[in-house]
Amino acid sequence: MVSSSLDYLVQLIIGVKRLHYGFNGYQVPPIPRATRSARRRGIIRRKTDGDGTCPFDLLATVAGKLLGEQGAIVKNEKVKEDEDRSLKEKIDTEGCYERGFIISELVSQAPVVNRSLSELPHVQNDTISGPASVTMSSDCSEKFPFAKQFVNGESSEEHGNFSSKMEREAASGCGVFSSCTLDTENDKQIKMELSNNAKVSTNKGSEFPDVLDKKPSTLVTSNESVKLSLSTDPAPCRPLQVIRNDVKLANKDDDENSGCTQPSTPNKASGSAPRVRDRPIKKLLASKYWEENLKSDDEGHANSCGKTMHVYHNRNIGCKHQRSQRDFPFKKRKLFKCGSFSNSDGEMSTDGGNSSSPTNDLHGNSSGSSKASSGGCAAPGTSVFNVGRASFRPDDSRVKFRIKSFRVPELFVEIPENATIGSLKRAVMEAVTAILGGGIRIGVVFQGKKVRDDNKTLLQTGISHDYKLDALGFSLEPNPIQAPQPLGPDCRSCVLPYDTPRPLTRCPSPATVVHTGIQQGRSDDHTGTNLNNFLESDHDSTPSSHYTALEKISANSRALVPVTTVNAEALSVVPLRKTKRSESTQRRIRRPFSVAEVEALVQAVEKLGTGRWRDVKLRAFDNAKHRTYVDLKDKWKTLVHTARISPQQRRGEPVPQELLDRVLTAHAYWSQQQAKQQMKQPSETYLLL
DNA sequence: GTTAGGG
DNA sequence: CCCTAAC
Numbered sequence: 001m002v003s004s005s006l007d008y009l010v011q012l013i014i015g016v017k018r019l020h021y022g023f024n025g026y027q028v029p030p031i032p033r034a035t036r037s038a039r040r041r042g043i044i045r046r047k048t049d050g051d052g053t054c055p056f057d058l059l060a061t062v063a064g065k066l067l068g069e070q071g072a073i074v075k076n077e078k079v080k081e082d083e084d085r086s087l088k089e090k091i092d093t094e095g096c097y098e099r100g101f102i103i104s105e106l107v108s109q110a111p112v113v114n115r116s117l118s119e120l121p122h123v124q125n126d127t128i129s130g131p132a133s134v135t136m137s138s139d140c141s142e143k144f145p146f147a148k149q150f151v152n153g154e155s156s157e158e159h160g161n162f163s164s165k166m167e168r169e170a171a172s173g174c175g176v177f178s179s180c181t182l183d184t185e186n187d188k189q190i191k192m193e194l195s196n197n198a199k200v201s202t203n204k205g206s207e208f209p210d211v212l213d214k215k216p217s218t219l220v221t222s223n224e225s226v227k228l229s230l231s232t233d234p235a236p237c238r239p240l241q242v243i244r245n246d247v248k249l250a251n252k253d254d255d256e257n258s259g260c261t262q263p264s265t266p267n268k269a270s271g272s273a274p275r276v277r278d279r280p281i282k283k284l285l286a287s288k289y290w291e292e293n294l295k296s297d298d299e300g301h302a303n304s305c306g307k308t309m310h311v312y313h314n315r316n317i318g319c320k321h322q323r324s325q326r327d328f329p330f331k332k333r334k335l336f337k338c339g340s341f342s343n344s345d346g347e348m349s350t351d352g353g354n355s356s357s358p359t360n361d362l363h364g365n366s367s368g369s370s371k372a373s374s375g376g377c378a379a380p381g382t383s384v385f386n387v388g389r390a391s392f393r394p395d396d397s398r399v400k401f402r403i404k405s406f407r408v409p410e411l412f413v414e415i416p417e418n419a420t421i422g423s424l425k426r427a428v429m430e431a432v433t434a435i436l437g438g439g440i441r442i443g444v445v446f447q448g449k450k451v452r453d454d455n456k457t458l459l460q461t462g463i464s465h466d467y468k469l470d471a472l473g474f475s476l477e478p479n480p481i482q483a484p485q486p487l488g489p490d491c492r493s494c495v496l497p498y499d500t501p502r503p504l505t506r507c508p509s510p511a512t513v514v515h516t517g518i519q520q521g522r523s524d525d526h527t528g529t530n531l532n533n534f535l536e537s538d539h540d541s542t543p544s545s546h547y548t549a550l551e552k553i554s555a556n557s558r559a560l561v562p563v564t565t566v567n568a569e570a571l572s573v574v575p576l577r578k579t580k581r582s583e584s585t586q587r588r589i590r591r592p593f594s595v596a597e598v599e600a601l602v603q604a605v606e607k608l609g610t611g612r613w614r615d616v617k618l619r620a621f622d623n624a625k626h627r628t629y630v631d632l633k634d635k636w637k638t639l640v641h642t643a644r645i646s647p648q649q650r651r652g653e654p655v656p657q658e659l660l661d662r663v664l665t666a667h668a669y670w671s672q673q674q675a676k677q678q679m680k681q682p683s684e685t686y687l688l689l
Numbered sequence: 690g691t692t693a694g695g696g
Numbered sequence: 697c698c699c700t701a702a703c
Contacts, residue, residue: 588697614691
């Protein structure tokens with residue numbers, strides 16, 4: 001197939017024959033629909049999409065790392081093999097056992113590995129481990145070995161070395177908070193622990209084993225549904241718990257924990273409803289359930305509340321969950337456009353999923369609560385940054401600090417007992433990515449007050465080089481617009497029913513695709529120079545390809561994929577975002593047509609004419625799964641427009657004038673043909689009548 | 690499922 | 697690219 005495609009490509013590029021319009025070989029295009037012009041145009045739907053801005057682009061940092069260049073896979077440390085074996089076979093669901101999840105780094109060939117930190121807003125060096133922890137590495141060249149081993153669940157010596165290395169590096173540098181820019185050395189590590197609240201921490205020298213031992217996640221059953229709470233705290237069974245305060249929450253957890261019963265919340269999804277056996281995997285993301293939510297909304301309006309941020313002076317005082325301390329290297333990007341999601345449907349509200357707006361900052365004392373919470377960590381839904389004191393020179397006007405950890409909202413996963421480990425991993429991955437990719441933004445809390453003015457300088461805010469570290473904090477907040485939401489009832493059923501594969505593209509699920517590794521040999525070349533780009537684009541890194549890949553996986557739940565085979569790039573483009581519009585699919589990413597594609601399109605249209613887009617698609621883009629005939633039609637439309645405007649007005653990758661000329665020529669020709677047909681059509685119609 | 694157009 | 701009327 002490839003060869004044939006290539007042959008065709010060669011034909012396209014090399015042996016392109018100029019068509020002579022008027023040649024009788026042309027096919028007569030279909031007669032245009034006469035009624036089209038008269039058709040009623042419906043009310044223009046106003047897109048509710050709104051872009052949120054993340055001051056520090058943490059989302060990109062984390063999610064990008066999680067799902068980006070390296071790719072990630074959820075691994076259950078305790079159950080490495082037989083991924084597809086039923087959970088029941090592997091896990092005793094009768095009690096709470098220690099188990100963890102590792103989002104381990106995948107070996108990647110991604111070309112981006114060599115990017116410098118400045119180029120990548122992502123966290124560099126992410127090595128992570130332990131249960132419910134995330135390990136990622138951006139500096140693949142060096143960390144790969146380590147990551148690889150880790151993936152295999154081996155605590156190798158390299159780890160120790162690595163830790164040492166990290167220590168050194170961490171010591172040498174720390175996050176620099178300057179001019180609203182967070183920057184750190186490349187060699188920093190971010191650690192994410194899906195603990196109580198799925199904590200993400202950046203530490204150096206984390207101890208994997210430690211993490212494993214101290215933070216057992218729990219797995220309980222309910223009507224044959226296995227509810228897995230990625231929690232290290234003993235309160236795993238409180239998926240959609242209302243959060244009040246970190247400290248209180250911690251205490252409360254213990255009380256409510258007993259029995260591992262589900263919390264009764266207004267959130268239907270939270271699960272007060274009886275679980276149906278064999279129901280597809282359900283996962284709930286309890287990220288922002290605050291009291292307010294509890295009271296109100298069934299309507300699903302966004303809750304406004306900020307996440308607490310905790311500042312730690314001393315790494316040792318940190319949350320008990322905190323395992324290691326690594327600098328959290330991330331750089332602020334200008335603005336982070338968190339995708340847009342309509343936040344309106346009541347669907348989400350049904351689940352109690354509501355986005356929290358930063359306006360409501362529940363806690364004023366970040367430092368106080370932070371320490372208090374150290375015993376139990378933040379309450380579910382609370383995102384916390386633990387800021388560690390970083391060394392700095394008094395004469396340095398730079399503000400330096402180290403974020404030791406932050407948490408992401410609690411994850412709740414419900415999965416049938418007979419689900420496979422593989423599906424469990426996917427579910428967890430999905431949950432994680434939904435949160436991380438769903439629209440987290442960073443809030444800045446200083447001296448107990450939320451700093452909302454992004455334009456303020458640090459100095460103006462009072463954050464100087466000698467500021468009290470306790471006073472500075474960050475919060476992970478669900479994006480008001482696109483905050484990750486618990487899956488709605490409808491969504492739940494859409495969550496990767498592995499047993500019954502279905503096109504994910506139609507699944508309004510959180511757009512979080514669990515990548516378990518797919519053999520994808522090619523990286524997409526968006527420059528358009530890669531001819532294979534569109535000839536084999538079904539292998540490229542696009543959401544569609546992900547879906548496709550996932551479908552394949554779904555179809556074969558037994559597929560055991562080596563983590564090392566995953567095409568890291570395949571994960572890079574997925575905008576894992578959980579939308580409010582749980583019913584609508586996510587907008588596809590923009591994929592500019594390459595010149596080669598344009599060439600193919602032009603040739604096809606020259607041959608087939610306009611109005612036969614399906615044929616055009618089959619003829620020239622049959623292998624480009626991501627190009628629908630509608631896309632081709634649209635492209636042609638824009639091509640015609642482009643060809644008509646002055647070159648100065650054109651944007652994007654320049655299309656050779658020669659091609660544009662052909663576009664105009666072909667368009668003119670086929671338009672004429674259409675006109676002719678229209679002339680004849682009426683009479684024929686009448687004749688028929 | 691396609692096509693055509695407006696958004 | 698999305699959405700959707702009209703086929």
